[in-house]
Amino acid sequence: MPKVIHCKRVVPDSGCAHSVRGATEEELLRNAEEHAREHGIVEITPELVEQLKSFIEEE
Ligand SMILES: [Zn+2]
Numbered sequence: 001m002p003k004v005i006h007c008k009r010v011v012p013d014s015g016c017a018h019s020v021r022g023a024t025e026e027e028l029l030r031n032a033e034e035h036a037r038e039h040g041i042v043e044i045t046p047e048l049v050e051q052l053k054s055f056i057e058e059e
Contacts, residue, residue: 001058001059002021002022002023002058002059003021003022003023003024003025003028003056003057003058003059004019004020004021004022004028004056004057004058004059005019005020005028005032005052005055005056005057006019006055006057007019007020007035009055010051010052010055011039014039016039018035020032020035021059025053025056028056029049029052029053032052036048
């Protein structure tokens with residue numbers, strides 16, 4: 001089942017309508033890291049990864 005993180009749920013103030021998807025959690029987190037760079041986040045810390053994991057939803 002594809003997994004998804006809705007950007008605006010992670011950063012409600014961003015107004016970002018982007019959703020990051022991945023077939024696996026690993027792929028999803030990789031895509032999320034890429035998308036985070038578009039928001040100027042260059043360093044993906046383990047804490048941030050843990051935070052992102054809590055926003056993962058199944059599609
Ligand atoms: Zn975004």
